[in-house]
Amino acid sequence: MELQKPRGTRDFLFDEMKERKFVENTMRKVFETYGYQEIKTPIFEDLALFTLKSGEGIIEEIYHFQDKGGRDLALRPELTAPVARIYLNQLQKAPRPIKMYYFGSCFRYERPQAGRFRQFWQFGCELIGGKSPDCEAEIIALAAHCLEELKLEDYQIHLGNLGILRGILTQDGVSADQQDQVMAIIDKGEVKELEKLLEELKLNEESKNILLELIGLQGHREVIPVVQELVKNYPDATKSMEELEELLVMLEAFGFTGYTVNLGIARGLDYYTGTVFEIYVEGLGAQKQISGGGTYNLIEIFGGEKVESTGFAFGFDRVMESLKIQKTQPALKSRVEVFVAPISTETKLKAFEIAQKLRKNNITTDVELVGRKLKKILSFADNSGAKFVVLVGARDLEEGKITLKDMESGDQEQIPIKNITSVLLDRIKTSE
Incomplete structure (x- = not known):
């Protein structure tokens, strides 16, 4: 039927x-x-x-x-x-x-x-x-x-x-x-x-x-x-x-x-x-x-x-x-502004923690839930319209940092985890 x-x-x-x-x-x-x-x-x-x-x-x-x-x-x-x-x-x-x-x-x-x-x-x-x-x-x-x-x-x-x-x-x-x-x-x-x-x-x-x-x-x-x-x-x-x-x-x-x-x-x-x-x-x-x-x-x-x-x-x-x-439809916003990607299984819980912190600061955020490899994660994040990807790796975490990837320019930089919210709020505002 x-x-x-x-x-x-x-x-x-x-x-x-x-x-x-x-x-x-x-x-x-x-x-x-x-x-x-x-x-x-x-x-x-x-x-x-x-x-x-x-x-x-x-x-x-x-x-x-x-x-x-x-x-x-x-x-x-x-x-x-x-x-x-x-x-x-x-x-x-x-x-x-x-x-x-x-x-x-x-x-x-x-x-x-x-x-x-x-x-x-x-x-x-x-x-x-x-x-x-x-x-x-x-x-x-x-x-x-x-x-x-x-x-x-x-x-x-x-x-x-x-x-x-x-x-x-x-x-x-x-x-x-x-x-x-x-x-x-x-x-x-x-x-x-x-x-x-x-x-x-x-x-x-x-x-x-x-x-x-x-x-x-x-x-x-x-x-x-x-x-x-x-x-x-x-x-x-x-x-x-x-x-x-x-x-x-x-x-x-x-x-x-x-x-x-x-x-x-x-x-x-x-x-x-x-x-x-x-x-x-x-x-x-x-x-x-x-x-x-x-x-x-x-x-x-x-x-x-x-x-x-x-x-x-x-x-x-x-x-x-x-x-x-009349083709006067509004410009559509991206589904999310930030995508949080754990690099490995052991960083998954920290990725969830970071994603929730960003959401509570009114940053639209998605997080990897399927367990894909990095290449497929980045492809999915790009299709979702995310402006930035937060890469959460084990070695970075040991240093108290994450890697932030700008999806438009392709540039990557390491930033302290404690600064992630303020940095992203500033970058998102600048990109608008």
């Missing part, structure tokens, strides 16, 4: 894990610079947590099962709902705004294809109880800051405001459920299907034309007057337009001007209430979106009070793919 990994999953070996860890740590550092604290949630949750948020239809798209106690559970398909549960369970009395971030794997039972896997990773954050558009401006600036630190090029941040579209529909008597249908179609970019639905909803001709024009608008600050003129007879839409304009001013205060106003962004989820944004990277094909988020009121759906929240998540795997395509 040949054992294979499950369909839609991947194995990550050494170099790839180093690259992923570098990106993870870079994002983690930026998030914490903005005052966010990390949380972890269970990989599986009650199934009801996700059906309450997304409806019963999501059951067909996720991994769900009954445990031995007959409880209906599901592997988490995303991390926003677990964050809302954490807030309801433990953080309702915490001072606001609450800033938290997460990194973890999620699971979807869907057909694997380019850029889509059944197990994937998300790195994101939620800001609960803040004020819009202040929170939205900071979160969008945070997302851009992460990509700048990773030196990712040619990314585009598109942002819109659902309140503008919903304001028009509400004024024409379109129900909340019907509005959700409209948003889902806009999210798919199906203009013909949208026109058909608006006809079925008997939206008046002026509102229909304005809506269709709005979702096709893209640009910078120059689109604002155009939108203002289009929605001037819709008070709720006008109010949302003013919020969007304020957001753009705040983004510039945060030092970010590389946005595109795109009122065709709908996110397709009914709990989003105002600002929404998505980040695209060309070159990824149909899966060019690497991030998405916005302002939502999910807490209320789960039975809590009405609390405005803003959040977003990077599709971590798509960020990795973007970096790979």
Whole structure:
């Protein structure tokens, strides 16, 4: 029987894990610079947590099962709902705004294809109880800051405001459920299907034309007057337009001007209430979106009070793919800096002692564990990327010394054992 990994999953070996860890740590550092604290949630949750948020239809798209106690559970398909549960369970009395971030794997039972896997990773954050558009401006600036630190090029941040579209529909008597249908179609970019639905909803001709024009608008600050003129007879839409304009001013205060106003962004989820944004990277094909988020009121759906929240998540795997395509992957560090090699069996214990001393001084160190001859030890050490080899010989030990070999130059020198740590720390620092 040949054992294979499950369909839609991947194995990550050494170099790839180093690259992923570098990106993870870079994002983690930026998030914490903005005052966010990390949380972890269970990989599986009650199934009801996700059906309450997304409806019963999501059951067909996720991994769900009954445990031995007959409880209906599901592997988490995303991390926003677990964050809302954490807030309801433990953080309702915490001072606001609450800033938290997460990194973890999620699971979807869907057909694997380019850029889509059944197990994937998300790195994101939620800001609960803040004020819009202040929170939205900071979160969008945070997302851009992460990509700048990773030196990712040619990314585009598109942002819109659902309140503008919903304001028009509400004024024409379109129900909340019907509005959700409209948003889902806009999210798919199906203009013909949208026109058909608006006809079925008997939206008046002026509102229909304005809506269709709005979702096709893209640009910078120059689109604002155009939108203002289009929605001037819709008070709720006008109010949302003013919020969007304020957001753009705040983004510039945060030092970010590389946005595109795109009122065709709908996110397709009914709990989003105002600002929404998505980040695209060309070159990824149909899966060019690497991030998405916005302002939502999910807490209320789960039975809590009405609390405005803003959040977003990077599709971590798509960020990795973007970096790979752009050839901006980080330079990988060697597996170890030092390799300790006993020349003979009788010096093996002393070699272990030296290796452990170096490790306790934060020098990445490997030691010969197989009993190879010196020539093969040096070949292995070279393949491991070690900058230096500590040769531990019986005659040197009698004199209280070891031989240090520089693997790049090939030079060797004897140094006192008592000085080995300080000498290597100095040499490693010089070689960086």
